[in-house]
Amino acid sequence: MNNQRRTVLKSVSGGALLGMLAAAGIITPEIALADWNKSAFDAKSMADTLKALGAGTPTDSKDVQVTGPDIAENGAVVPVGVASSLPNISMVAILIEKNPNALAATFVLPDSTEANVQTRVKMGQTSNIYALVKSDGKFFMATKEIKVTLGGCGG
Known part of the structure; x- marks a missing residue:
């Protein structure tokens, strides 16, 4: 059975x-x-999104890695990943600076879960991608620029 x-x-x-x-x-x-955070997903700017997530001003960290192509031929389907070796990670978020809404995805991680997430996002234009990680109640961030040759957010 x-x-x-x-x-x-x-x-x-x-x-x-x-x-x-x-x-x-x-x-x-x-x-x-x-765990739906409507105000974070509705926020238009990076600052408003970080505020809605409770992140304030996150610390840049080499222990957070954001991965994706250097050049995305189609902004409608851009593969992005976030990984981190920081301890006790409870949340991972992907933010796209120049999208109409900065927050592209959030992942709430149960205790003892490896912080390694992969997804596909839409990008309207070349932009910085931010990986935001919450570890032990503090926020850490990493950045990667992805160049888009064909827009995906109405472009």
């Missing part, structure tokens, strides 16, 4: 699984959006 359950879970995509759990009433919208 246990092997059957694993086989079903492996064959169902993450989105479909969440949809099934929501349809069954196991996951409610309140649970799914428990």
Whole structure:
């Protein structure tokens, strides 16, 4: 029986699984959006976004790495990653300085989780990408410039 359950879970995509759990009433919208920070995602400037996240003025750190291509041929799908060796990381955020809304993604990490996230973001133009990490209640940041040759945010 246990092997059957694993086989079903492996064959169902993450989105479909969440949809099934929501349809069954196991996951409610309140649970799914428990850590939603609307004001941070709605903020237009970097300063407003950092304020909404409670980050103030983060410290630059070589222990935070932001990865991505030097040149993105299509701004609609730019692969970006963040990794850090800092202890007790509880949150990782990706911010794009010149996008209409600076905050592209946040990840809330459970205790003892390795801080290594990957995603794809939209970029309207060449911009700095900021990786923001919360470690032991303090915020740290790293930056990388990505040049965009074809816009993805309405460009």
